[in-house]
Amino acid sequence: MVLNDLLEIKERERKARKGTVLRCCVAAGCLSANSQAVKDGLDKAVKEKGLEGQVEVRGVGCMGLCCQGPLVQEDPAETLYVKVNPEDAPAIVDALGKNPAPGLPTTDPHAPFFKKQMPVVLENCGRIDPERIESYIAEDGYLALHDVILEMTPKEVVENVVKSGLRGRGGAGYPTGLKWATVAKTVGERKFVICNADEGDPGAFMDRSVLESDPHRVLEGMAVAAYAVGASQGYIYVRAEYPLAISRLQAAIRQAKQYGLLGGGIFESPFNFNVEIRIGAGAFVCGEETALMSSVEGKRGSPRPRPPFPAESGLWGNPTLINNVETYANVPVIIRKGAEWFSAIGTEKSKGTKVFALAGKIRNTGLIEVPMGVPLREIVEEMGGGVPDGSEVKAVQTGGPSGGCIPAAALDIPVDYESLAKVGSIMGSGGMIVMDEDTNMVDVARFFMEFCMDESCGKCVPCRTGTVQMHQLLDKIIQKRGAAEDLERLEELCDVVKNTSLCGLGQTAPNPVLSTLRFFRHEYLELLKQRETGAQPPA
Amino acid sequence: MHPYVAKIKKKMPAAAQFPPSGDKRYKILETAMKRHQHKPDALIEVLHTAQELFGYLENDLLLYVAHCLKLPPSRVFGVATFYHFFNLKPKGKHTCVICMGTACYVKGADKLLASIEQVAGIKAGETTADGEVSLLTARCIGACGIAPAVVFDNAVTARVLPATAVERVKGWMQHGS
Amino acid sequence: MAAKTLTIDGRLVGAHENQTVLEAASEAGIKIPTLCHLDGIADAGACRLCLVEVAGSPRLHPACVLKVAEGMEIKTQSERLRKYRRLLLELLFAERNHVCAVCVANGHCELQDLAMDLGMDHVRYQYRFQPFAVDVTHRLFGLDHNRCVLCTRCVRVCSEVEGAHTWDMEGRGAKARVITDLKQPWGEADSCTSCGKCVHGCPTGALFFQGSTVGEMERDRTRLEFIVTAREKKQWIA
Numbered sequence: 001m002v003l004n005d006l007l008e009i010k011e012r013e014r015k016a017r018k019g020t021v022l023r024c025c026v027a028a029g030c031l032s033a034n035s036q037a038v039k040d041g042l043d044k045a046v047k048e049k050g051l052e053g054q055v056e057v058r059g060v061g062c063m064g065l066c067c068q069g070p071l072v073q074e075d076p077a078e079t080l081y082v083k084v085n086p087e088d089a090p091a092i093v094d095a096l097g098k099n100p101a102p103g104l105p106t107t108d109p110h111a112p113f114f115k116k117q118m119p120v121v122l123e124n125c126g127r128i129d130p131e132r133i134e135s136y137i138a139e140d141g142y143l144a145l146h147d148v149i150l151e152m153t154p155k156e157v158v159e160n161v162v163k164s165g166l167r168g169r170g171g172a173g174y175p176t177g178l179k180w181a182t183v184a185k186t187v188g189e190r191k192f193v194i195c196n197a198d199e200g201d202p203g204a205f206m207d208r209s210v211l212e213s214d215p216h217r218v219l220e221g222m223a224v225a226a227y228a229v230g231a232s233q234g235y236i237y238v239r240a241e242y243p244l245a246i247s248r249l250q251a252a253i254r255q256a257k258q259y260g261l262l263g264g265g266i267f268e269s270p271f272n273f274n275v276e277i278r279i280g281a282g283a284f285v286c287g288e289e290t291a292l293m294s295s296v297e298g299k300r301g302s303p304r305p306r307p308p309f310p311a312e313s314g315l316w317g318n319p320t321l322i323n324n325v326e327t328y329a330n331v332p333v334i335i336r337k338g339a340e341w342f343s344a345i346g347t348e349k350s351k352g353t354k355v356f357a358l359a360g361k362i363r364n365t366g367l368i369e370v371p372m373g374v375p376l377r378e379i380v381e382e383m384g385g386g387v388p389d390g391s392e393v394k395a396v397q398t399g400g401p402s403g404g405c406i407p408a409a410a411l412d413i414p415v416d417y418e419s420l421a422k423v424g425s426i427m428g429s430g431g432m433i434v435m436d437e438d439t440n441m442v443d444v445a446r447f448f449m450e451f452c453m454d455e456s457c458g459k460c461v462p463c464r465t466g467t468v469q470m471h472q473l474l475d476k477i478i479q480k481r482g483a484a485e486d487l488e489r490l491e492e493l494c495d496v497v498k499n500t501s502l503c504g505l506g507q508t509a510p511n512p513v514l515s516t517l518r519f520f521r522h523e524y525l526e527l528l529k530q531r532e533t534g535a536q537p538p539a
Numbered sequence: 540m541h542p543y544v545a546k547i548k549k550k551m552p553a554a555a556q557f558p559p560s561g562d563k564r565y566k567i568l569e570t571a572m573k574r575h576q577h578k579p580d581a582l583i584e585v586l587h588t589a590q591e592l593f594g595y596l597e598n599d600l601l602l603y604v605a606h607c608l609k610l611p612p613s614r615v616f617g618v619a620t621f622y623h624f625f626n627l628k629p630k631g632k633h634t635c636v637i638c639m640g641t642a643c644y645v646k647g648a649d650k651l652l653a654s655i656e657q658v659a660g661i662k663a664g665e666t667t668a669d670g671e672v673s674l675l676t677a678r679c680i681g682a683c684g685i686a687p688a689v690v691f692d693n694a695v696t697a698r699v700l701p702a703t704a705v706e707r708v709k710g711w712m713q714h715g716s
Numbered sequence: 717m718a719a720k721t722l723t724i725d726g727r728l729v730g731a732h733e734n735q736t737v738l739e740a741a742s743e744a745g746i747k748i749p750t751l752c753h754l755d756g757i758a759d760a761g762a763c764r765l766c767l768v769e770v771a772g773s774p775r776l777h778p779a780c781v782l783k784v785a786e787g788m789e790i791k792t793q794s795e796r797l798r799k800y801r802r803l804l805l806e807l808l809f810a811e812r813n814h815v816c817a818v819c820v821a822n823g824h825c826e827l828q829d830l831a832m833d834l835g836m837d838h839v840r841y842q843y844r845f846q847p848f849a850v851d852v853t854h855r856l857f858g859l860d861h862n863r864c865v866l867c868t869r870c871v872r873v874c875s876e877v878e879g880a881h882t883w884d885m886e887g888r889g890a891k892a893r894v895i896t897d898l899k900q901p902w903g904e905a906d907s908c909t910s911c912g913k914c915v916h917g918c919p920t921g922a923l924f925f926q927g928s929t930v931g932e933m934e935r936d937r938t939r940l941e942f943i944v945t946a947r948e949k950k951q952w953i954a
Binding site for chain 1: 578579580581582583584586587614617618621622623624625639640641642644645646677678679680681682683684685686688694695696697
């Protein structure tokens, strides 16, 4: 494979495109609503009408509006059919090029949910066929890898990423370029690149969608990273809960190898890079980087103290670069369009865009990508369409079990790393769950504490035993058996678990309690008060 | 001879001639281990394969894997019990996995679970006495856009109501009796 | 090996570059509380009792795995550290059933010593009162999960020093337990060489010699040190 071959594939793919395209979502959300049958129905209808020459039915990844699935979009007419049934297929094909098929529900692809988005990571999501590498190449796929290998030194690549201002999308927001530079500088016989696709936060499905919709993008990002830091072996650690993402990744790796875009001598250069998939087995703590590496080594996913950091001593003691799916997915476009282009998006300290999974008590649930710094209110009210059934937003939960609940009064904050931290939450990996007035915030705190208790690896004392005690206290308070001293003890435990735990799981486990105590303390106090009245001797 | 060596020796002539009684599953497992060059770091991958083949991981199977990957049995047991995806006991003929992710939770997954627990007479993580239905919970299956989600026999189902779920599980239970 | 100079509790201390803060402190006669640490085996950083303050770092660091560095300023004692250590001990006592009065290790128990040293005289958290069985199937030793603090010393000493790797951890979180082989009774664990290193390494009354009664269980740590020195340095000194 040389540049010309790549361009030829792109040319061929573009020429073969037909005048009309029916894009049918076959990502996990829509598949669970029977979208495979819809696609088969469309295929059949096109065939029966003899339109194969003019119409392409393309299975694509996530189109974003998951709550309305299965989704089918007709291009260039820009008709977006929602909640499509397999029986509707003939009617959709009949109406091609005319007005939308009568009686079938559609939605406006120019509604705020779509219009306010800025697809960078998701630029191909819902557009290309994730199961065909040619479809990715047609959108300039693997061009960045080519340019990097043949026209840039590893140092220049790292400098580019530093300049872009990209920060880790896994949660903590560590500057990606700095991480790459450390691994590149560390001397080691072997180095590794790992993609963290163990998206464990409940309420988050950004990485799953990216892997299911545009897997080659992640592979390309990893290959660029490997070249920059001097690694030749990569691992993608995916949750076992994502079988579709795994099978699409497997197919993508196979195709990339066939084309010589992975493996030995990529683009006929001396650069080698192989990728292996490692499947998780249901342990949230494996999202923590040292635990993840233990798991890749086939061990219990227990974290170990840092330092030493993975960049110095990671997999089998070798320098290891570990980034999240969305971080890698940003890399090809940064190379292609330039660091300046990327750093012009977003805010001063938070560059680029962020993908969010919008869920909970909100009208439009699904996947969105917005520039950093967008007001939270715009996401929730304009794009998300607010809370259904006339209820009001009470809080927005971000950052999963490590994050916090942002109260409705703070909805005007811009969504960036610093602003979210200021209100006691974190950016996290991008889960955004809207809660309405019916939600009991103490119950939410208990829900997350139960999660952390179950997911604690049990290695360090504060996390293993502290989460159990905190859960018991929350239980007691919810059951109206709590006293004022229980609240004190809860706060004391938050302090000790946060400051003495070994890894991120324990250190952040108290966050949902701390944040609900900060903004919804009255709900705790109300429950304590109810005990006092309830405890009075019967008259 | 050390008792451990003795036990392995006693067990392994059979293991070396796997498949015993023509059990093809051991052959497939052996192929999977070979693909990983019997490297100990492939333990989790191998356990995935073993569970796919046998449905669950019983002690003899764990011991066999330990021996083939040259790992101590306690380490294999430790790994198999650390990860909740692995079952050391047989699962029911049908499985009902209720997603307890945040999005599903705020949309009533707890009520969904309670109603199924009641009708099936088992708690999450258990299997009905007749071996028909296993009731499980998941941390988050990433289907938050269609919450609450339930996986009935590997098929993700969107926006499940307690009544629908109960009907489904009841159907399985009646079918079995 | 290059030497490093650091300050621990206001005292200048010299150390080799590969030493940990805990080693440097202990050589200088400064005592830092530990529980999961055992001389001669790898450190886990799990009990969090040896957390110390490092000037310039917002986080607390476990002294057992923190490597010394030139000019490092360490505080091993502060009101905050003492409070955390006391709370951690309270959490440990509430987790299992540590009833000193009827324990074989009474008077020879590191958990008990720590509680006395750190002034933890009562537990304000809800005891979990989980029922645990006692395994006395081994002809020489016994295992009492009620007294286990999950420090994994037995796991590490068996794997690293004896090389049998009979012990490991089952499950995770609050459900974690130490196990032998495939969780069969200890007496049926085929890989066990009955060397007793785990028993000598155990900090509490969780592992004991058969026949010990209350307060009788004393351990001989010098035996472990002897073996480790012999293996690593080829020096046979008792």
